[in-house]
Structure formats: structure tokens, C-alpha cells
Amino acid sequence: MSEKIYVGVDIGGTAIKVGICNENGDLLQTYEGPTETDKGTDAILNNIAAYVRHIVSESPFQWEQVEGVGIGIAGFLDIPNGIMKFAPNLGLRNVPVRDRVQEALGKPVFINNDANVAALGEAWAGAGKGVSDCVCYTLGTGVGGGIIIDGKIVQGFAGMAGELGHMAIVPDLEAIQCGCGKMGCLETVSSATGIIKMAKDAVERGDRTSLTAVENIMAKDVFDAAKAGDEVAARIVNRAAFYLGKSMATVAIVLNPQRFIIGGGVSKAGDFLFDQIRDVFRKFTPDLIQEGVEIVPAQLGNNAGIVGAAGLVLRS
Amino acid sequence: MSEKIYVGVDIGGTAIKVGICNENGDLLQTYEGPTETDKGTDAILNNIAAYVRHIVSESPFQWEQVEGVGIGIAGFLDIPNGIMKFAPNLGLRNVPVRDRVQEALGKPVFINNDANVAALGEAWAGAGKGVSDCVCYTLGTGVGGGIIIDGKIVQGFAGMAGELGHMAIVPDLEAIQCGCGKMGCLETVSSATGIIKMAKDAVERGDRTSLTAVENIMAKDVFDAAKAGDEVAARIVNRAAFYLGKSMATVAIVLNPQRFIIGGGVSKAGDFLFDQIRDVFRKFTPDLIQEGVEIVPAQLGNNAGIVGAAGLVLRS
Numbered sequence: 021m022s023e024k025i026y027v028g029v030d031i032g033g034t035a036i037k038v039g040i041c042n043e044n045g046d047l048l049q050t051y052e053g054p055t056e057t058d059k060g061t062d063a064i065l066n067n068i069a070a071y072v073r074h075i076v077s078e079s080p081f082q083w084e085q086v087e088g089v090g091i092g093i094a095g096f097l098d099i100p101n102g103i104m105k106f107a108p109n110l111g112l113r114n115v116p117v118r119d120r121v122q123e124a125l126g127k128p129v130f131i132n133n134d135a136n137v138a139a140l141g142e143a144w145a146g147a148g149k150g151v152s153d154c155v156c157y158t159l160g161t162g163v164g165g166g167i168i169i170d171g172k173i174v175q176g177f178a179g180m181a182g183e184l185g186h187m188a189i190v191p192d193l194e195a196i197q198c199g200c201g202k203m204g205c206l207e208t209v210s211s212a213t214g215i216i217k218m219a220k221d222a223v224e225r226g227d228r229t230s231l232t233a234v235e236n237i238m239a240k241d242v243f244d245a246a247k248a249g250d251e252v253a254a255r256i257v258n259r260a261a262f263y264l265g266k267s268m269a270t271v272a273i274v275l276n277p278q279r280f281i282i283g284g285g286v287s288k289a290g291d292f293l294f295d296q297i298r299d300v301f302r303k304f305t306p307d308l309i310q311e312g313v314e315i316v317p318a319q320l321g322n323n324a325g326i327v328g329a330a331g332l333v334l335r336s
Numbered sequence: 337m338s339e340k341i342y343v344g345v346d347i348g349g350t351a352i353k354v355g356i357c358n359e360n361g362d363l364l365q366t367y368e369g370p371t372e373t374d375k376g377t378d379a380i381l382n383n384i385a386a387y388v389r390h391i392v393s394e395s396p397f398q399w400e401q402v403e404g405v406g407i408g409i410a411g412f413l414d415i416p417n418g419i420m421k422f423a424p425n426l427g428l429r430n431v432p433v434r435d436r437v438q439e440a441l442g443k444p445v446f447i448n449n450d451a452n453v454a455a456l457g458e459a460w461a462g463a464g465k466g467v468s469d470c471v472c473y474t475l476g477t478g479v480g481g482g483i484i485i486d487g488k489i490v491q492g493f494a495g496m497a498g499e500l501g502h503m504a505i506v507p508d509l510e511a512i513q514c515g516c517g518k519m520g521c522l523e524t525v526s527s528a529t530g531i532i533k534m535a536k537d538a539v540e541r542g543d544r545t546s547l548t549a550v551e552n553i554m555a556k557d558v559f560d561a562a563k564a565g566d567e568v569a570a571r572i573v574n575r576a577a578f579y580l581g582k583s584m585a586t587v588a589i590v591l592n593p594q595r596f597i598i599g600g601g602v603s604k605a606g607d608f609l610f611d612q613i614r615d616v617f618r619k620f621t622p623d624l625i626q627e628g629v630e631i632v633p634a635q636l637g638n639n640a641g642i643v644g645a646a647g648l649v650l651r652s
Binding site for chain 2: 153167169174175176177178179180181182183184186187188191192200201202266269270271273274275276277278304306307308309311312313
């Protein structure tokens with residue numbers, strides 16, 4: 021009974037999810053409670069501690085077996101000091117989250133941002149298990165990223181490493197402005213938002229496409245139309261895949277990781293999307309740098325955040 | 337007298353340079369002897385060991401103070417096993433260099449490729465001193481690179497990380513083929529070779545430029561002409577700087593390093609070149625990722641290899 025356990029906490033705007041992992045990253049138990057953002061900072065911090073104590077008390081494990089607690093959270097973090105500088109969706113400002121939870125629990129606490137934590141989860145116990153260097157892309161509303169080298173998150177000087185959605189990858193002539201203010205970012209073409217925009221533009225232009233009949237176009241509609249043979253939709257998917265593959269070729273030159281892991285809603289399009297990405301990656305990457313390198317789907321789904329948070333305890 | 341010392345070895349085709357560093361990376365003493373490539377593998381390995389013993393015997397230090405020996409070498413290395421798979425300029429094939437030198441000296445030996453080692457030298461004791469995340473560019477015949485994260489070399493899955501000269505950065509319409517077989521690599525425009533080619537092309541096209549009068553154009557001639565107001569030469573320098581700055585913007589998105597260090601012959605053009613690179617970097621990098629980030633010249637010159645090799649002992 022001396023097995024060590026690792027508790028992961030994934031803090032969202034409405035719910036706090038907690039989970040217990042063993043040293044292999046197997047998720048043994050989960051629990052979820054309300055964040056209660058409206059009740060303020062103290063309530064949120066008390067809830068984190070309460071849910072961690074609760075899940076352990078309901079598990080077959082003893083409190084003494086808890087080796088540490090990891091927290092994944094969205095917002096601008098001062099990671100070395102464990103301070104949340106600003107979390108818009110939680111209303112937190114300059115809160116020493118790490119130290120406050122550590123005091124409440126009497127266990128070592130680690131904190132990192134949600135995208136990095138999800139990447140660590142996949143690298144530790146998901147699609148990157150056993151691989152020391154992985155790069156993760158999350159294709160959702162935007163394009164998120166996380167970089168794992170030697171099994172650990174690459175943080176960057178200002179904690180901004182892995183912002184892969186903002187690689188300026190679309191050539192000037194075709195580039196549109198990104199929400200970040202720069203031109204031609206990857207997420208302007210390869211996120212769900214980018215795919216939907218390209219589809220709506222095509223419909224407005226009067227292109228011959230079955231998407232004209234769709235009321236409120238979603239990324240899935242574009243993939244379904246492309247798979248059914250719609251040429252306009254196929255071109256849009258191809259463009260999203262092209263810039264993803266090209267960005268991976270660039271990342272491969274810089275870091276030569278063994279595995280690229282793609283998660284998020286858009287990645288559910290499966291091999292139809294992945295095969296196109298792989299083709300582009302092969303075309304643009306020097307042979308010695310693509311040998312043995314794989315582009316694979318994420319495996320943990322929404323649990324990547326909890327698992328990765330637990331992984332912070334071992335991989336920090 | 338219990339100070340520890342670190343011996344660095346820089347193996348070139350004609351000479352083996354060795355140096356003694358203290359724990360701060362200060363280069364205290366150097367020695368250089370012939371490689372004797374023509375005498376074969378055993379002679380080269382014997383020379384390495386002999387020169388290391390020699391420099392220590394001539395120094396004020398005792399053999400017992402040698403903490404370890406690091407080796408930088410050009411070629412295809414199996415770094416985890418310390419085996420030189422193929423070094424074209426030394427004629428080595430499948431030689432367990434690390435273990436053989438370790439046996440000969442009875443000290444821990446570390447080995448890595450020359451570009452990575454030079455980057456480590458600059459990061460440890462040169463232009464990146466005190467900074468944990470640096471990216472180095474070497475602008476010479478090609479464009480070399482080396483990436484240091486948390487003070488250590490990023491190796492990559494196949495030991496190919498940091499091949500920055502082969503980032504596909506020139507857009508398709510303007511791209512030419514690189515020696516690596518791919519199109520539009522950074523080194524086709526930003527290496528000395530690339531700059532010379534652009535200059536020769538301009539002369540052949542009949543562009544109005546003072547370079548027409550130069551017999552055998554070197555990169556320095558192009559910079560001199562550009563500084564003197566030659567518009568054609570200025571455009572060439574601007575293009576070399578543009579793609580360097582753009583590639584740094586991309587690397588910044590991926591890794592968010594604190595410092596970019598540029599060395600090699602072309603970097604001697606100084607602020608005339610650096611200011612243009614900085615402008616492009618500022619333009620293409622999101623604000624949060626460029627804050628506090630510097631682009632600076634390398635400081636150690638040809639000693640980067642020896643110093644970085646010594647650094648392998650502490651930073652492996």
C-alpha cells in the first residue's frame with residue numbers, strides 16, 4: 021500500500037475536474053465539482069482543495085500516498101512563482117494559486133497553463149507514451165500548442181513557448197489578419213474558426229458547393245462535404261491540412277521531435293485530414309529529419325488536462 | 337587547489353584544438369596539434385588523448401582536477417552511444433570515439449556535434465551567459481544552428497534538432513533549390529554562399545551595381561557595397577536579413593527563447609546587418625513573445641567550439 025499517487029486538477033470556468041493517477045499516468049479515479057467563479061477567489065481556491073481531499077477520501081488510497089498535486093489553468097501565469105496574473109474566465113488577478121493550495125493541502129503543488137498541461141498529459145500517458153520529445157497541436161476555436169522535450173514542458177522565457185497557432189505560415193499574398201494582430205497565422209486557416217470562415221467566404225462568393233444549403237456551417241459540415249466529394253470543401257480542408265503540415269515541417273527542423281500529436285475537435289476528422297497533413301509534412305521535411313517521425317491523433321480527449329496536471333508532479 | 341577544471345576538444349580536419357575551462361566557462365589555456373587524419377583512426381584518437389594530457393601537464397593544474405573531457409566533432413554522430421557513424425573530413429566510420437578516449441584518459445568523456453557544441457559555448461560563457469534559453473545561428477558557407485533550453489543542447493529524436501539553415505522560409509515563387517534537395521531553405525539566401533549567388537546573379541542580369549567591377553565576389557564585398565550606398569547590394573543584404581528575421585520570429589513562436597545569438601563570418605557585418613534582422617523580427621513576432629528578447633552577435637569566435645566542448649561536461 022505504499023504506492024504513490026498523483027492528483028491532477030483541471031480548472032475550467034464552470035467546473036473543476038480532479039483525478040488520481042498512478043506513476044504510469046493511468047487515470048484511476050475522477051471527480052468533478054462546480055468552480056463557483058461568481059463567489060470569488062477564496063471560494064475557487066477552497067473548492068480546489070476540497071475536491072482534492074474529497075476524491076482521495078473516496079478512493080482506496082490514503083492521504084499519505086499523495087505525492088503531490090498539479091493544476092492546469094487558463095490565463096497568464098507567472099509559472100516560476102506559481103502566481104495567476106490574470107485569468108479572464110475565472111476573474112483571478114495576481115493570485116498566488118500554487119502557494120495557497122499548497123498551504124491548504126500540505127502537499128507539493130505545481131501549476132502550469134492548460135495547453136501545456138494537456139500536451140504533457142498526451143506525452144506522458146497518451147499518444148506520446150514512451151516518447152521523450154513530442155509536439156502537440158490542439159485544433160479547436162484556435163490552434164493551441166505544447167512542446168515536450170526530454171519529457172518536460174518547454175516553457176520559454178516569458179512562458180510563451182508553443183504558441184503554434186501564431187506561426188506566420190500563410191504567405192503574404194493570401195494572408196489575413198489574426199486575432200493576435202499579426203498576419204497569416206496558422207490558426208487563421210487551420211482552426212475550426214478558420215475553416216468555417218473559408219467556407220462562409222466560398223458560399224458568399226457564390227462558389228458551387230453543397231455548403232450553400234447548410235444554415236450555420238460548422239467545421240464538421242466542411243469535412244463531411246469534402247468526404248462526400250464537394251470540391252470546394254475539399255479545397256478548404258486541403259488548405260487547412262497544407263499549412264498544418266508545413267508548420268510541422270518547420271517545427272521538425274527546429275526540434276526534430278519524434279512525434280506530432282493532434283487533438284481538439286477538428287482532429288476528429290480522422291485519417292481524411294491526417295493523411296493530407298502527413299503528405300505535406302513528408303514533402304517539406306528533409307529526409308533525415310522525417311525518418312521515424314509520426315503524426316498521430318491525441319488519445320486522452322478531455323482527460324488530457326487532468327492527467328497532464330498530475331504529470332506535473334513527476335515532470336517539473 | 338581543489339578547483340575543478342573542464343577540458344574541451346575541438347576536432348577539425350587539420351588541427352585538434354584543446355582548452356581548459358573553469359566552472360564559469362573562462363578559457364584559461366589552449367593548445368593545438370595536428371589531427372593527422374592521413375594516419376587513420378588510431379592516430380587521431382591517440383592525438384586527442386595526448387593533447388589533453390599535454391595541456392594539463394603544462395598548466396598549473398593537476399590531472400586529478402580534471403572533472404571530464406568534452407569533444408566537439410563534425411559528422412553523423414550516434415550521441416547516446418558516443419559513436420561517430422561517419423565523419424567525411426576525418427575518414428572515421430563507426431568509431432566509438434567517446435569510449436575509446438574515456439579508456440585512454442580514465443576520465444568521463446562527452447561528445448556532440450560541432451554546431452551544437454559551439455552553441456553551447458556561446459550560451460554557457462559567451463553572448464548567452466546567464467540566459468537559460470538561447471538559439472544560435474552560424475552564418476558561414478551554410479547556415480548552422482544550435483538550440484539551448486534550460487542550459488542544455490536540444491538534440492532531437494535523430495540528433496537533428498537545430499538545423500535552422502534548412503527551414504523552408506522563402507516562398508515558393510522565389511524559392512531556389514538547396515543543397516539538401518528541398519526548396520526555399522534559409523541558407524539559400526542568408527549564408528555567405530547565398531549572398532554571393534544573389535550578387536553574381538545580379539551582375540549576370542546586368543543590374544547597375546558596383547559589384548560588376550569585383551572579380552571574385554565575396555559576402556564582405558556585398559556588405560561593403562551596400563554600406564557605400566549600392567542599391568542592388570543593399571537589396572541583397574536586406575533579403576538575407578529579412579529571411580533571418582522571419583525565421584527567428586518562427587523560432588520565437590515555437591520556443592520563446594530569451595536570446596538569439598548570431599555568429600559566423602557573415603555576422604561580422606555588424607549592426608548594419610543586425611538592425612535589419614531586428615526590424616523584421618519585431619514586425620513578425622507577437623508582442624508578448626518579443627518582449628525582452630534580444631538578437632546579439634556571438635562573442636567567442638573560433639573558441640566557441642573548445643569552450644562548448646568543455647561545457648558538455650557540466651551541461652550533459
